[in-house]
Amino acid sequence: MVLAESVTARDGGSWSTLATSVEGRAIRALTLGHGPRRVLWVGGIHGDEREGSQATDELPAAFLARSGAEERVTLIVVEDLNPDGTERKTRGNGHGVDLNRNFPAESFRASGKHGREALSEPESRALGELVASWRPELVLVAHGWRGREFVNFDGPAREVAERFAVESGFEVVESEEIEVTPGSFGSWAGKELGVAVLTIEYRRGADPREAWERTKGAVMGVIDP
Numbered sequence: 300m301v302l303a304e305s306v307t308a309r310d311g312g313s314w315s316t317l318a319t320s321v322e323g324r325a326i327r328a329l330t331l332g333h334g335p336r337r338v339l340w341v342g343g344i345h346g347d348e349r350e351g352s353q354a355t356d357e358l359p360a361a362f363l364a365r366s367g368a369e370e371r372v373t374l375i376v377v378e379d380l381n382p383d384g385t386e387r388k389t390r391g392n393g394h395g396v397d398l399n400r401n402f403p404a405e406s407f408r409a410s411g412k413h414g415r416e417a418l419s420e421p422e423s424r425a426l427g428e429l430v431a432s433w434r435p436e437l438v439l440v441a442h443g444w445r446g447r448e449f450v451n452f453d454g455p456a457r458e459v460a461e462r463f464a465v466e467s468g469f470e471v472v473e474s475e476e477i478e479v480t481p482g483s484f485g486s487w488a489g490k491e492l493g494v495a496v497l498t499i500e501y502r503r504g505a506d507p508r509e510a511w512e513r514t515k516g517a518v519m520g521v522i523d524p
């Protein structure tokens with residue numbers, strides 16, 4: 300597993316396989332830096348929301364270019380938690396399960412779309428195991444939202460969300476203001492494990508390059524404050 304390796308990042312590190320998807324695709328992860336602050340970036344969880352893909356591609360270089368970041372922060376980048384969904388351009392994984400409803404929060408509700416039980420899917424299991432064992436202080440997850448761009452947060456991340464909002468121009472939207480999300484990653488890791496979770500909702504259909512340009516200062520500012 301990626302944790303054991305702690306790739307030295309002078310050369311940008313190297314990608315390793317965190318887990319394998321339902322259809323056999325690699326879920327890749329990269330560890331950068333060796334600082335005490337532990338931050339996890341998840342480049343996508345819904346296969347039809349790939350607006351954060353450019354950010355995921357650019358983030359390693361931006362992190363390495365930031366003076367001293369490697370000494371202050373250990374950053375794990377998960378490229379795409381749902382490579383099958385990305386390939387098919389579907390929200391769910393290869394089983395049609397919405398991975399962001401498959402986490403063992405109290406609110407989890409078993410169904411065909413949420414999974415027969417929490418963590419039934421290899422993709423959600425991989426993220427769940429990583430977060431439970433590594434215990435990052437902050438997790439950022441890239442999503443896309445139709446007609447709107449904002450940040451949402453779970454757990455002790457209000458201040459982080461507000462800082463992100465100031466830097467990016469995205470508004471902060473409270474969880475209560477948006478849809479009910481049983482079994483979501485944020486409701487498990489944020490509310491139940493107490494990990495700060497920042498959900499970045501890029502505007503659906505936004506140009507990924509422009510999305511990164513607009514938010515890179517905010518992303519780097521919360522990863523390495």
Ligand SMILES: [Zn+2]
Nearest residue numbers: 345348442443
């Ligand atoms: Zn989403």
